[in-house]
Amino acid sequence: ASEWGLVACDENLLFGSSVPQGGIRRGHSRASIVEGTHWDFRPIVTSDSVFAFAQKSQELAWRYAPSNRLILNPTIALGGGSVYFVEIDNIDNIEAQKIPGRVRIDQALDRGARVVALDQQTGSIVWKQDADYAAIEHHLYGFYANQSYITVGSRNQAGKNGKQTVWYDIHVRDASDGQSKWEASQDNQTGAGGDHGEQDHHPVIVKDRLYVEPFAYDLNTGQRDYDWGWQRGHRGGCGTISASNQAFFFRDRNAAMFDLKLKTHMPVTQVSRPGCWINMIPAGGLLLIPEASSGCTCHYAVQASMAMRPNIEEADKADQE
Numbered sequence: 001a002s003e004w005g006l007v008a009c010d011e012n013l014l015f016g017s018s019v020p021q022g023g024i025r026r027g028h029s030r031a032s033i034v035e036g037t038h039w040d041f042r043p044i045v046t047s048d049s050v051f052a053f054a055q056k057s058q059e060l061a062w063r064y065a066p067s068n069r070l071i072l073n074p075t076i077a078l079g080g081g082s083v084y085f086v087e088i089d090n091i092d093n094i095e096a097q098k099i100p101g102r103v104r105i106d107q108a109l110d111r112g113a114r115v116v117a118l119d120q121q122t123g124s125i126v127w128k129q130d131a132d133y134a135a136i137e138h139h140l141y142g143f144y145a146n147q148s149y150i151t152v153g154s155r156n157q158a159g160k161n162g163k164q165t166v167w168y169d170i171h172v173r174d175a176s177d178g179q180s181k182w183e184a185s186q187d188n189q190t191g192a193g194g195d196h197g198e199q200d201h202h203p204v205i206v207k208d209r210l211y212v213e214p215f216a217y218d219l220n221t222g223q224r225d226y227d228w229g230w231q232r233g234h235r236g237g238c239g240t241i242s243a244s245n246q247a248f249f250f251r252d253r254n255a256a257m258f259d260l261k262l263k264t265h266m267p268v269t270q271v272s273r274p275g276c277w278i279n280m281i282p283a284g285g286l287l288l289i290p291e292a293s294s295g296c297t298c299h300y301a302v303q304a305s306m307a308m309r310p311n312i313e314e315a316d317k318a319d320q321e
Contacts, residue, residue, distance in 0.1 A: 005047045006076050010120065014055055015078065017047035017071065023101015038197045038238060038276070040138055040156070043102035046070040050083060052123065062123025070103065072140060075151060079144030080175050082126055083118045086133070086142060086151065106137035115149065115178055129178035136169065138199035145205045146219045148181060149173045152203045152212055156192040164192035166199055168212050172222065182222030186215055189232075202240040202278065204248065206260065211248075213241065229263030237298075239274055244282035254300075255280060255289060272302040285310065 003024055005017035023045050049065035068090045075086040088103070089111045113133045117126040133140060136153035143150045151171045156164045170184045190198040203212045209225075210217040214232050216225040235241075239251040248258040255268040268287065274280050275292025282288075287308040294303045 002048070005045065005073050006050065008078055009055070010078070012055055013052040013061055013121070015050070015052050015083065017050045017073065017076065019045060019047050019073070020100035022099055038195050038200070040193055040199060041104055041106050042138065042200075043099065044105050044139065045073045046088075046101055046103050047073055047076075050076065050085065050118070052120075061121075064118055064123050064125075070108075072105065072142075075140055075142030077142045077144040077149065078120065080147060081120050082144075082175065083120055084115065084142060084144060084149045084175070086113055086115055086131065086140065088113050105133075105140060109136050109140070110134040115151075115173065117149070117175070117178060127178045129173070131171070133169075138166075141203060143203070143205060144175060145210075146208055147175050148219060149175050149178070150203075150205075150210060150219075154199045154201070157187070159187075166190050166192060166194070168201070170210070170212060170217065170222075172210075172219065181220075184217065184222055184224065186212065186224075188214070196238040197240060197276070200240070204241050204243045206243050206245060211241070211243075229260075230258065231265075234258060234265050237273070238276045240278055242278050242280050242282060247282070249280035249282060249287060250274070251280075257287075268308065269302075269306070271300065272304065272306070273298060273300045 001021040002018035003021055005019040005024065006015060008015040048070060049063055050071060051063040052061045054061045066087055069087045070090050072086045072088065077084045088108045113131045115129045115131050119126055133153060135155050137155040140151060140153035152168060154166055154168050157167045158164045166188045168186050168188060172181045173179060174181050201213055203210060208219045210219050214230055216228045234252060235250050236253050237251040241248050241250045246260055250256055251274045254270050255272060255274050257268050258265050273293050274289060279290050279292040280287065289306045291303055291305045293300060
């Protein structure tokens with residue numbers, strides 16, 4: 001039996017992926033957090049196929065099910081008329097794969113990986129490229145933007161003093177043929193083995209910029225911006241960043257935001273906190289914060305879902321300046 005992994009749609013198709021029963025994380029508990037996030041070498045959810053249904057007829061339009069291969073769910077991305085993902089060898093024989101549909105990628109990626117692009121409408125293979133992700137140990141994310149397929153993964157690396165810190169590797173490919181456009185690696189200078197998500201920072205793309213905190217990159221050239229206004233002390237606690245075209249939203253003890261134009265950091269609330277992953281959602285001109293802190297050991301006065309609108313007068317004043 002299988003269950004839905006990916007859920008996405010365009011004007012004509014409903015896209016999905018099939019995950020072996022039990023692989024999807026649904027429960028919220030300390031045990032699920034310990035097993036799934038915020039530490040080194042956490043298992044990644046995988047699919048054994050991706051598919052599409054026609055929305056009008058509700059019939060299966062296509063299905064891609066690679067023989068003896070698994071698809072890493074966090075790497076699936078849609079854009080430019082294609083579906084992209086990283087697939088790996090099926091490693092049922094590895095002891096670390098204790099739950100079907102989940103796999104430790106530090107033990108899987110060194111056996112070989114490839115990036116695949118499928119035609120979004122037909123499911124036919126557009127291109128496949130072997131990829132060297134053997135160094136990646138914790139997480140690997142995939143994105144589409146600016147006619148590029150981007151992957152960002154994390155790992156540990158020892159410095160000259162022998163102390164291990166968390167590094168992030170970035171690889172940007174041309175979405176039309178899978179050829180490499182540029183690569184980069186960055187030392188985040190946080191100690192290995194952290195328990196507040198140091199290994200699973202989710203990158204953010206705004207317009208033609210890729211943000212892998214604490215740095216920003218030009219998506220087209222890979223040029224790194226060291227001084228774009230973000231400071232390492234801007235973010236305290238677990239969780240990761242969400243973004244609109246003008247601002248970042250994240251946990252800094254409380255809910256907080258960073259204005260990309262003004263380069264200013266400010267609290268959004270002072271009596272509540274966001275959840276441990278991504279639950280600050282900028283959409284439709286509002287900032288939505290569904291309650292996700294209840295049950296955490298952190299103590300905050302208000303546990304409630306919130307919807308916030310911009311201060312129009314302040315926004316107009318900033319635009320005039």
